Amino acid sequence: MKPMNESRITFLSRSMNEGFARAVTAAFISQLDPAVDELADIRTAVSEAVTNCIVHAYPDRLGPVFLTLRLYENGKIQIRVRDRGCGIPDVSKAMEPLFTTGGEDRSGLGFSVMQSFTDRVRVLSRPGKGTTVTLEKYINRRRGEGTD
Amino acid sequence: MEVNIQTEPGRVIARLRGEIDHHAAIRLREKLDRVIEGGEYSLLILDFSEISFMDSSGIGLVLGRYKLMKRLGGHLLVRGACSRILWMMQMAGLEKLQIFETERTKKHETDE
């Protein structure tokens, strides 16, 4: 299925861009008229994925973060967050709750939060090449029911 | 992100306002730790009533301040967290740490 609308944004892995990524995502998906909770879920999931690029992918340099937003007729929102950073050696281990390589300030919950606030999380990573996180969420489900 | 830090004998009350992400958490941590380590405090209260957004960086911030207060022989309390934030903190297992303000801990504090 083709998206009915798409947006691509690239920004540097500066921490101030975490808020920027949430804001552009919220603005773009507002055309699907999400409920308050759905919007909060998506803002949180995007924040997690983008923060991981800033904190882990480029630990001691700045690099590009690629954000792709796709909206579909059936209410599906697809969000892709890609980096060209260090990559993840063992993705299934990294996705375990509480697993972190980050030290005292990180709780290792980013992937768990992404999983509980969206319908699907896919992670593709190649050490030394980078990581792509794809989030999918269906919105307006209940409001769509029963109409034509 | 804004924070209003009020100190009383033995305790620090930090009223947080706005969005807690990794960007905000770095600054918040510096401000809080400077105050906590610069005095003799046995209680840190983090008031989340005015927080409109938090991601897992906020959990890291709370856990880190919990460990700091324990190291100093004190305790941390979380006040006014909305259900969404509470739920994320529970996901992290924070309810085991007994940091959520209840009617009982509230009463205990005012009795002191």
Ligand SMILES: Nc1ncnc2c1ncn2[C@@H]1O[C@H](COP(=O)(O)OP(=O)(O)OP(=O)(O)O)[C@@H](O)[C@H]1O
């Ligand atoms: N884009 C990325 N590039 C490289 N490593 C990553 C990336 N995203 C995640 N990781 C690795 O996966 C681990 C788990 O990520 P997750 O977001 O679940 O927890 P965290 O970032 O460590 O902590 P939190 O998100 O709770 O602050 C990270 O500690 C890191 O090792």
Ligand SMILES: [Mg+2]
């Ligand atoms: Mg993370």
